[in-house]
Amino acid sequence: MRIDSAEFVLSAAQRAQFVRDGLPEIAFVGRSNVGKSSLMNRLLGRKGLARTSRSPGRTRLVNYFAINRRFYFVDLPGYGFARASKVERQRWAHLMNEYFEGADGESGGAGADRLLIQLIDGKVGATALDLQAFEYFASLDVNLLVVATKIDKVSSSRRSRSLKAIRSSLGLADDLDVVPCSAVSGEGVKQVWQGISVFLGNRHGKPQPVGMT
């Protein structure tokens, strides 16, 4: 996809600040430090757009970026960083509930307007928290794409084993792919864009709310 514009829009700390303008959202979710912000930047070819950090827990707000003024990339705060206090963990869970509630709630069955990209560390594999998050996302009426990231850190001899392990940890159905990718080497970026394009394209076949062009 050609990126004509990628602009930071806002950071939301609570429900009232979420964007509700009917444009589709591609949201990046995953363990803290798994590489969400890095992958977004790589997909967009914009190095410093979403802030990345070596220390986990950098992204604590829901950050919206408008792409080609046609859809949003949403950088969600990561879950499960070791030093998170109980209060911080509850705050995270609350914020996510609010964000995902809106997916099939008040915006009028807008579940189909979101694609969630769940990132799993290709080297670490799926953790218990990843599984818990995956089950939660799968229970929502949203489109889901699973990506194994930092795949540059996995030797080619271990790779298929790692991907298989992720599939079986999550109990993925055969028709759900795990896309191996790397924000460092750029591997898999094309396939992730393919998934995004299919999602964006599919929307046109669906009945649009009145008033939308």
Ligand SMILES: Nc1nc2c(ncn2[C@@H]2O[C@H](COP(=O)(O)OP(=O)(O)OP(=O)(O)O)[C@@H](O)[C@H]2O)c(=O)[nH]1
């Ligand atoms: N080798 C390698 N390192 C990566 C890759 N993606 C991210 N990293 C590194 O992993 C660290 C975390 O990356 P971020 O993109 O900030 O991770 P995040 O998921 O946004 O983290 P939070 O915002 O804290 O939830 C940084 O040091 C990145 O340079 C990758 O594909 N390969």
Ligand SMILES: [Mg+2]
């Ligand atoms: Mg981040």
